Amino acid sequence: QKEVEQNSGPLSVPEGAIASLNCTYSDRGSQSFFWYRQYSGKSPELIMSIYSNGDKEDGRFTAQLNKASQYVSLLIRDSQPSDSATYLCAVKGTNAGKSTFGDGTTLTVKP
């Protein structure tokens, strides 16, 4: 079992729809969770971080964390073609010095 698993893509949604990206992790002691966006050929950029159970909203983005289920998700409302990218989930485990990244889910938003 991988330490961090993301739902296999690619994911395609129409413009204006809600895109849902999911991530599960194996280290029950994990405390910090991050979502990064990576455009093709570019480096990842941080879009959301979440540390406690529940929802965290930032504009069109909502991160959801459920530590009991070891599950973190990212919702993108009113998806735009500019949201088309690969989304990486990262989890900072009990080894506080590093995070583990999932393989990413590629999202395509069709006009």
Next chain:
Amino acid sequence: DGGITQSPKYLFRKEGQNVTLSCEQNLNHDAMYWYRQDPGQGLRLIYYSQIVNDFQKGDIAEGYSVSREKKESFPLTVTSAQKNPTAFYLCASSDAGNEQFFGPGTRLTVL
């Protein structure tokens, strides 16, 4: 401007050659990281450093070496022992191992 710089942007290596990738940050972050990304894949951790003059192996350290003589610099050497080094190399830094901020990356190609 605060940020992370990587150089060169593109690098070509001949068989049996060692090459060094540069990574500099002026964010005053203690921790720095090197990742490798192959096409269509996630990020794999090569080495990381939480403090000057100390570093730890990541998941794929064989064939690579690093140094951390200064807080702002974390160069990566790809040695001739790395048999398949063609990849996109990403450097990142973070404060206390939390959110990571990435440089623009170096694309290494073996001729």
